[in-house]
Each structure stands twice: as structure tokens, then as C-alpha cells.
Amino acid sequence: MEKWLMFTEIYQMKQQGFKIRRIARKLGVSRTTVYKYLEKSPEDMAEWMASTRRRTRKLDQYELLIHTWLSENPDLSGAQVHDWLKERFSDLSVGESTVRSYVKELRDKYNIPKVMTPRSYEAIPELPMGKQIQVDFGQSKQQSSQGGTQNVYVICFVLSHSRYKYAEWLDRPFTTKDVIRAHEHAFEYFGGIPEEMVYDQDALIVVSENGGNIMLTEAFQTYYRERKFQLYVCRKADPESKGKVENSVKFIKQNFAKNRVFKNIEQWNEQCLEWLERTGNGKVHNTIKKKPAEVFSVEKKHLKPITKKISHSPIDSSIARVVRKDNTILYKSNRYSVPLGTYDQHKDVYIKVTDDKKLCIRESMDGPNIAEHALCEGKGELIQDTQHKRDRSKGIPAYMKTVSEAFQDQDKAMSYLQDIQTQYPRYMRDQLKIIADSVKDVSSNAKMKALDECLNNHFYSASEFKDVLSHAVRQERSTEDSTTTIPEGSSERSDYDHMKPEERTLDSYLDVLEGSVT
Template sequence: MLEPEIQAQILTLYYSDKRSMESISRELGINRKTVMRVVQRRSVLLVPSKRERRSHLDPFKEMIRAQLRKDSRVTGTALLNNLRGLGYTGGITVLRDFLVLERGRMERPREAFLRLEFGPGEVAQVDWGEFGDVFGDGIKVHCFAMVLAYSRMIYVEFTRSEKFEEFIRCHEHAFNFFGGVPRECWYDNLTSAVSDRMGGLIRFNARFMAYMGHHSVRPHACNVASGNEKGRVEDLIKYIRMNFWSGRTFTDFDDLTKQFIVWRDQIANIREHRTTRRVVKLLFDSDEKPKLLSLNPVPYDTDEIFSRNVTSDFHLQYETNRYSVPWTLVGMTITVRVNSRELKIYYNEKLICSHARSYLKNKVFTTEAHRTGLLERKPGATRETWQLGYVKGLGPRMAEYVELVRRGPRSLKYELSRLVALVTVYGEQIVLDACSECLGSGVVGVDNLELFLKRSHHPSKANLMPELIKFNNEKLNRVHPAVDLRKYDALYFEGENHTSASKEVTDGNNEQAAASRALRVEAEILGPSPDRRSCKDEGSGARSDLEVSNPVDREGEGGATLINDPKQDQNSEISQS
């Protein structure tokens, strides 16, 4: 191919200077056919034109395209086997090159998205990142990332698992780091948050919703394959990989955590963000932090809690590891609380022992103090024999207690096992004192003894009456005095007595009035006559006799004021009310 300058010179000589092709060929020393091609093309080529080469694959390209439209994941080897039967004689390399070219053309076009904008304190985006086995111990390092969508303030915590308890524990740490909670948290359909999804129907994890409700935060599950909805947290994971992770070495997990805290506080959160063009922490302190919702003052329990029955080898299993407990608790049911660093063991809410949590696999952790006394047992002694001797050896009161239990209907094996466990949990002297109290009250049985110990040594005895919740409205903080309802009972029964006395007097007056009305009706019917007058007199006399024979006692038989006295009527109505 001629250089672009020579091509331009040929075109100038031919079209501007009207020179012939032959003279141009002689002057420039170029073949006449080459000059003719440049003149006929009438343009300058900067790169050589590629000549299409024929390929053995040409007759089969349409068939390959049809196969790719049916199944875009078909492999070159499978296609080669089919083409061999149709007469294809080429190699697999040209076939694979053609497949790469066609698959690139078949990719769906890039979609257009609207840029999401958020106000201060509205949304935080959350996601996990994985960094592999960093320390070569078979434990993957995970990264919990939360970013506030407005100010880009970040909180990141490295963990050694993605369990649900780790998930909400990191949330709790992040909210405390920000000093408040956003109104919504957006998630990329994490299994810790979303238990099931079918299209637009979403079912959140019930335990996760309980935590979100504790802080009054609304969760939101992003649409599948919608990177624009969670772009801020995905960019944060990329930023950590490129800016923090690359080029660093860590001695252990604690060193990784320390180095990241320094990087977060001295680099990441004080940088000028390329989108907002403002310093992240300054924007957070001035605009977003005042808009965050206040934290729930009651801390959320993020520990993993479960119960285990102590096996005969006085160990309990958590994940793939085994941890020891005092051997005297064999057969007992204990409670285990696990956080990110420690595993605590309780018996009836009393702390027995603790172990450092290990993320290694299939390890056994035994404390020597937990097996103390186990090897001192006689080789031929049964469990019941040593338990009986141990309990009786605690003191005469305990020996008396065991003798009373033995004579009763209770199971001696059950009583001895529980007594040994109580001594392990509370100590010998406390159990002896409780046993003396029970014997002094005439009570036996390990259940009663344990109930007495729980009442006397409750771990939260000092916190049974927590402080009252303080509200912003002072009217809600008022404590109203207790009302003695016995006063109302006395007023009620006094009113009942007055009502009964008044009812008796009213019934007597009603009888007298009825008799008088009967006499007046009879006089009106008979008319004026001596007989009627005498009848009237007799009726009057009868009425007088009736009134005299049933005089009204103003005070009543019991001294109660009757209803006929107006002054007393008013007092009676007040009492009844």
C-alpha cells in the first residue's frame, strides 16, 4: 500500500495539474496500474483494505446462526460433531472464532436507566462482599457494606461468616456508627433478608422483619438484575477492592480490622466524592445526620441463643466444633449464647463458663478445670455411687436431706444428678444454705430447692424494675398516684343500704294511697245520700284507722333516713350517685 502522502500527490498531479497517468508513473517511479487504481478510487487510504477470504465454514454459517438462536449456550465441540456429518472439513478454531463473533452480535442491547436520586436520611444500601480465604485457614473473609445514598457515608465490617446473627449485628454496629437510622434499607435479595420471591411478590424473613420493626426501618428488595438500584453499594465494594485491599498484607483478622478502620476514617469518609463534589463526612454531618431517625433506646439482642443437652463426654457441639462444660453437668440441659467472639454457657440463667469462638472446622476445645475430679473416681464405681457419696460429703444437713428424699417417693437418681448440677452452678455453700432453709420449712425435693435458689440468686434481680421510658412530651412522663378502690366500694354499699330503706317506705305509702283512691271512687259512684255519707264517714274512719295503724317512722327501724324528708332525700340521692 502506498503511503498517504504519495496517494495525495498522485491525485493532485492528475486532477489539478492535468497530468497523464503515464507521466505521473514515470515521475514518481510507480507502476502505471497502481496510479490508475488511486485515480479511479479518488481517495486516500489510511489503512490497507482487507480482502475477504473464503472459508470452509461459509456454507454452514446460516445453519450455525439458526442453532445459536435456539440455544446460545451450545458449545463449539457439539457443533463440530454435527458439521462433520454434513461435510465440514475445517478446524475447530475457525468455528470458535465465528461463535464468539456471533454471540457478541446476539447480546441484548444496553438498556437506558433513570438515575436515582435520594434525599438526606431516606435510603441506605446494603450488600455483602467476599474476599476469599485470606489467611489460608479455610475460612473465607466476608465484607458487610452499608452506604448512605445521599452523602455516601460508609460503614464496612469484615466478618468470617454471613449468618443471620452476623447480619443483624453488623446492622446494629452500622446504625450506632451513623448515630441514627434511615427510613429505608435496600437489599439485593439477600437470603438473610428475603426468604422467597416470585416476580413482584416478596416475602421477607420473619426474624429480619422483627429487627427492622425494632428500629422502625422499612426494607426494600431491589429488582432482579437491576444494577442501577443498588449501584452505590456495588461501587463501594469495587472501591474497597481497588483502593484498600490491593497491595496490603495482614497478619491476622484483627490486623485486617484495625487497618480498615484507619482507612475508613482517614481516607474513605473524608474524600471528595466524584459525584457530589463534596467531602463525604462534611456533607453527612451538615445535611444527612440531622435527618436520620433516632435509634431505639432499647438495645437489640443480636446473640445466637439455643439449648443443648450435655453429652456423656461433657462437650457440646456448635457448628463443627466441640466445646467442654463441667463434667458434673452431664445429662443436664444448658443454654448457649454465641456472639462474634465468644460462646457463653448458662444453666438456668446463671453463667457457668465461656469459650473463645473458633471459626475453624472440626476442632475440640477442652478446659482442664472442666474435667477436674473426673479421673479421681474409682474405676469400678457407678455414677450413682459417687454421686451419693459426693452429696452426703457436703455436710450433715445435706446427708439428712438425702435420707428424707430416699424415704419418699422421689427418684433418687434424678435428685442426685440435679443436686450435683446445682452445686456446680451455685457453689457448695450456697446450696447448703438453701438446703437448710428448705429443711427448716419442711420442704424437700430438688425442684423446690432449685426454685429457692433461682429466687434468691436471680442474675437480673437488680434489674427487675428498669427505669421508666422518657418521652419528649412531658405530659406522658407524669406518674399518677395509685387510687385506693376500697373508698368506692364503701360508697357503693352505703348507697345500696339507702336504696333498700327508701324502697320499703315507698311501698307502704303506695298501699295507703291505693286504699284512699278506692274509697273516693266508691263515693263518686254511689252519690250523696245518708247511707253514702255514712259509708264515706266509715271510709274516712277506715282511712284514719289505716293511717293510725301504720304510722310512718321518719327514722326507720334501723335509724336510716326515709325518702319522705326532702332534706334527707337530697342526701340520699348524693349517696346513691
């Protein structure tokens, strides 16, 4: 509308005989703008205004973000874009079909063709509720937040009737114990056990098909007898016989895992559970035309209840966790504290949840508890034991006292450290650490000589003290080396004492020099 009013004023002033310069000055625009508007007739202006009108759409504010995703990941599907938007903007209310249409427009607008990797499966007849769970494994290579790539491995369980899914990831290949533990987690997630479990001929479970007499691995055979479910093993190269879980693994890898950045396995599994609730089980299934979560609410009643937990099976109930830099571990989106100093770049701890809802943390699988917390039902909470906190009120003074005790004259050392604290109040802990490390295994004389030198020259810095101390140590060693001589009157004799030089007469030298004198 403003452009149309501008055109009308320019057109009227021109009809009244105003010059271009006067029109531009009066309307506060450039002469180029005046010429541009005068080149158009009223009909042309109306047509141009109509072509510029465009209804603002809800997804326009996310155009740059979606374009970035598509540029970095050309194989991104509309469904995955919809899931990513819901993950980042929980209050966004938009249909998946709307997102697919918008993604298609952006692909055309920016010429970003989609990379297609088609794969087909053969359908199998539907099974009754509670009849069957299909199990399969998958692997994916992810970009790591630390740089480079990280291989991650997944085991997936799918209820054949409702398509209700559970998935668990590891940052290393699965072992049979891992598979058994994942089964227990899946049965707990489903709230029961089906009549039949369907597997591929994976070496972690099956040793040999043996003409129909299935031979299982020793650990899984014990677990199978304990849980007492029927077992069905697919023939080799026959993925269609468990097509539901094949599709589910593909869905998890392409919708959840693809293009997602890996940080650590705990966060990865938590994000996967949230994805299952939001998309994996919360989205309408393309075959049954219902949400798996809704169908599962009915199918759950047909599963056999878990009457007891297996405690003497080969399941290691301790789960490894990475200790974070702030001396906490992550469990179900909450942070639980461990004692200060537990953190190490390559160190894991082991956690176990007890029947009375306590989280026990151990440094070794069978070791004593180093921390114990009541489980938190919320998310994003910090559960911290007061004994795990640093007493900051007396930390620096106590540290200064400890460092000063390394010197022969503690009062002088404390005075020097106080001068350093005046210079570096924010970095005093770092300054003390440098000094404490530098005086280890150094003689008292060298330490005091360095201290006096720094006080005399007003060197109030840990790095300067370290340099002066290094010089004092070198001088001390040089002095020691120069004094290591054989004492006078020593009875020790050299190996060359018995050797005597040959004595010659003066005539011998005259014969040699004969004729050389002119």
C-alpha cells in the first residue's frame, strides 16, 4: 500500500508540472526512484503490486534453518524435517504434510534434489496381539561433537501387531550380555513378554540352525530357558520373514540417527527414547494407519506379565557411565554428583538402580559405592550430595598454607603467596598449583634461593617463580659437578701410574734437526 501511495503522489506531482528534482526533494526519495515509478503506467503498477503480494506462512520464519539442513543433508526427508522442528520448537503446531510441501518448494527454489536410496520389503500377514516381538541389529556412523566420526550400534524390538518399538544403543559392538540386558530393558518398557521372539541368525544368539534344531550360545540358552518364550530363527538371507523390524531399524537410522551429532552414549539413548515417544511410537504408522502407542495400549494387556526379575542370569546390571568434567554423571536427563576428583578423561563409573529407587555409583563393577542418590523423577535436575561440594570458604587459604609448608621459611613463603594473590585474585588456585608442582623433589636451598630472588626483584607470578627456581636448580647441580674431584692424599691410584715416558738424549734431537739450520 505504501508503494501505491508513493506512485500516486509522484504521478500527480508530475501531472502538475513539478520537475524531477523538486519531486524527489519533496517526497524525500532519490531521483532514480522517481524515474522508476514514472516508467510505469497505473495499470502496470497495479499488476506489479498484485504480483508482490504474498501470504505469510507459518514456516517462513524457519526457511533459513530448513534450507541449512537441506544443504548440509540433501537426503533429509520431509518427515525428518518435521521431527527436527518439533524437537527444537515444542510449541510449533504444524502438520507433517504441510512440512513436506514446504520442503518440496524449498528444494525447487534452491535446486536441492533429494538423494534417493529405495529399498523394498515383502509384506507378511498380521499377527494377533501379544503374539510376537521381532528383534534386529543395526549400525550407523555419526558425526561426533569431538570431531571425526563415531560408530554406534543399535538393537531394536518391535511388537508385530501394534508396531510399538523399543531401541537401545551402544558406542561399541554388542556382546551376548548386552543383548540379554537389552531384552530385560525391552520387556520392562513393554510391560510384559510375548509368546514368540523372532531373530536373525546373529552369532550373539545363534550358533547354528542345525537343520531346525537351533543351537544357541551358552549365555543366551540359559536366559531363554529362564524366560520361557518361544523362539523363531529366520533363515539366512530372508529379511522378509521379519520385515517389520527391518523397516523399524531403517526408520530409526534414517529418521532419528541420520545427520544427528553424537556427543555421548547416555545422551544418545535419552534422545532416542524421547524420539520413540514423540515420533517412533507417536506417529501414525503407514501400514496400520494408527499410532503404535494407541494400539499398544490395548495390546499390552495380551502380554505375559513379568512375574520376577532375573538375578542369577548372566546379566550384568551395572551400566557404564562417563564422568563429566563437572564431576557428575548423566542418567535419564538428570545429573548426579560424584566426589570431587573422580573425573578423568578416560574413566568410566558403573551405576545400578536398586529396588528401593536408589542410584548407586561405583568406580569398578564390583567395588564399593562412591556415591548414592535417590532417583529423581523430573528432568534437567542436578542431584548433588553436599559432601561432594568444595568448601570454597576455606579452599584458597588452606591451599596457600599447604604450599607454604614446602619452604623452610614458611612465613616468608606465605607473605610471597599473599603478594601473588593480590596480583592474581581470580587465578590464585592456578598460581598455587604451578608453584606446588614446581617445588616437588627440589632441595630446600634451591627453593629458598628462588624465593629470595623473587622477593628481591618483585617477581610476583607463579610462572616467574618457576623460571627462577629452574635456574637455581641448574646452578646447584653445576656446583655439585665441579666439586666431585679426588681428595688430596687419596690412596686411589690411576691405571696409568706405572707407565713412564721414554727418555731420549740430546744427540737424538740434534740428529733429527740436522740440516734444518741454515
